Amino acid sequence: MLQLVIRAVPVQRGPQGEHVSYLSSLPFGDITRLLADGRLYVPNEPELPDLAQRKTNPTRVKSISRYILDTYQKGSTFFPPICVNVQPSPNYSDGNLLLPYDSVVLRLTDGQHRCFGIRKALEDVQFNQPAHFPILSQIEVGVLLYSGLSIEMERQAFRDQNLLAQRPGTSLSYSFDQRSLEVTIAKSLIERVPSFCNNVEMFENGLGRNNAKLLTFSTLVKATQHMFPGLTSDDGLELRTYWATCFWTATARSLLGDPWEIQSSSKRIKQRQQSLLGSAVIFQALGLLAYDLQLEGISAGNLPQWLFRLGEMDWSRENALWQLHGVTTIGSQGVPILQNTKTSIDAAHRILRDFIGLALMNSNLRERTKPELPEGHLADQIVDDHTEDSTITS
Numbered sequence: 001m002l003q004l005v006i007r008a009v010p011v012q013r014g015p016q017g018e019h020v021s022y023l024s025s026l027p028f029g030d031i032t033r034l035l036a037d038g039r040l041y042v043p044n045e046p047e048l049p050d051l052a053q054r055k056t057n058p059t060r061v062k063s064i065s066r067y068i069l070d071t072y073q074k075g076s077t078f079f080p081p082i083c084v085n086v087q088p089s090p091n092y093s094d095g096n097l098l099l100p101y102d103s104v105v106l107r108l109t110d111g112q113h114r115c116f117g118i119r120k121a122l123e124d125v126q127f128n129q130p131a132h133f134p135i136l137s138q139i140e141v142g143v144l145l146y147s148g149l150s151i152e153m154e155r156q157a158f159r160d161q162n163l164l165a166q167r168p169g170t171s172l173s174y175s176f177d178q179r180s181l182e183v184t185i186a187k188s189l190i191e192r193v194p195s196f197c198n199n200v201e202m203f204e205n206g207l208g209r210n211n212a213k214l215l216t217f218s219t220l221v222k223a224t225q226h227m228f229p230g231l232t233s234d235d236g237l238e239l240r241t242y243w244a245t246c247f248w249t250a251t252a253r254s255l256l257g258d259p260w261e262i263q264s265s266s267k268r269i270k271q272r273q274q275s276l277l278g279s280a281v282i283f284q285a286l287g288l289l290a291y292d293l294q295l296e297g298i299s300a301g302n303l304p305q306w307l308f309r310l311g312e313m314d315w316s317r318e319n320a321l322w323q324l325h326g327v328t329t330i331g332s333q334g335v336p337i338l339q340n341t342k343t344s345i346d347a348a349h350r351i352l353r354d355f356i357g358l359a360l361m362n363s364n365l366r367e368r369t370k371p372e373l374p375e376g377h378l379a380d381q382i383v384d385d386h387t388e389d390s391t392i393t394s
Helices: 028-036 058-074 112-128 130-138 151-163 170-176 181-192 217-227 237-254 265-274 280-295 300-312 320-324 342-356
Strands: 003-007 009-012 020-027 082-087 091-093 096-100 105-110 140-147 328-330 336-338 358-360 366-368
Touching (some): 003 020, 028 112, 105 112, 105 151, 181 217, 217 237, 217 280, 237 280, 280 342, 280 358, 300 342, 320 336, 342 358
Antiparallel strands (some): 003 096, 009 020, 020 140, 091 096
16 A cells, blocks of 8 residues: 655644644645645635635735745745644654555645645746756655544634734834845944934834834834835845935934934823824835935935925924825814824825925926025035935936
8 A cells, every 4th residue: 555654753732642743844845746636635615514724815825935936045944834634643653654645635724825835936946947946846844743633623723823823013023034125224224324223113013102212113114115115136235225324314404403313201202292203104204205306316415405394394293284185184182193004104295295396297207496405504414425426226
């Protein structure tokens, strides 16, 4: 009888040896073959009587496939184990699970998108880089094998595995990220822009009442994504980082009273209550404004000439301009409310763009009136370490 032999280690899941699982691994190539012949079975269609999975999300499959292709050659593909329910219960002998190949079914209880992503990555490599196909086929994914669970227990396993999982906070996730180009730029900005140094919350998603930081790291990354949308290559990364540094430095220096400086908790609370300057909405709107300036071909050295007018803006929450254009709304108690939504961000972006002198004539053409710096403006103090006319080209 043909047998499927899997090296495995038993794991005690319950008392008195009655509930045993097994830890093992499978090469990517075997995952694809087992999917193809139905041995690795995904009960994810709602009409199935043995339904025990969610429906497949094709977008997630593509994302995982892209992740594999971006990381496998560096050995930095990090997957949690997939989970399967072995039917019927396997025999375990001398470190091996012995499965009758003609009758065994490996019911996937967790990891369908990983498995389908593995299959798609192998298909893409076989088509585009056939020489790499054997390499990718031999990379392994961990497998947790349950032994003969009933359909009710299999569904419980799926529920528990997914409900008990907790995604990391966005700021924490970005803080640990070593791959994203926007994150790389944002981390450099924290070191280079005086207003951001020691003033960015790196781990928490929000700024609690007693948190005196200026903004969260997730907000800075999102602003950077607005500034450099669709960034896929590290070509010119240092030039982009330098331009972004000049943008944020010039913006901070244009603001009266240095509102972005490090402050006590009480002062920061008061600022958040009275002003929009420290809000996620405004930081993201400024990121969009920076993108506009890049499209205009504004060099790092000329940024102060465009941004100095931000110091003339009335940033108070009570400013009727914000409500008039949909940035804020009036709550039930008559107090302006600011919500971190795309609508609010886009509305704030339009206000800032028009306020500094950028007026859109249509979606492809811009009318520009270059403002003049008042004599002795602080922006004159920005030192250009590259060239005064350095610009970013796409």
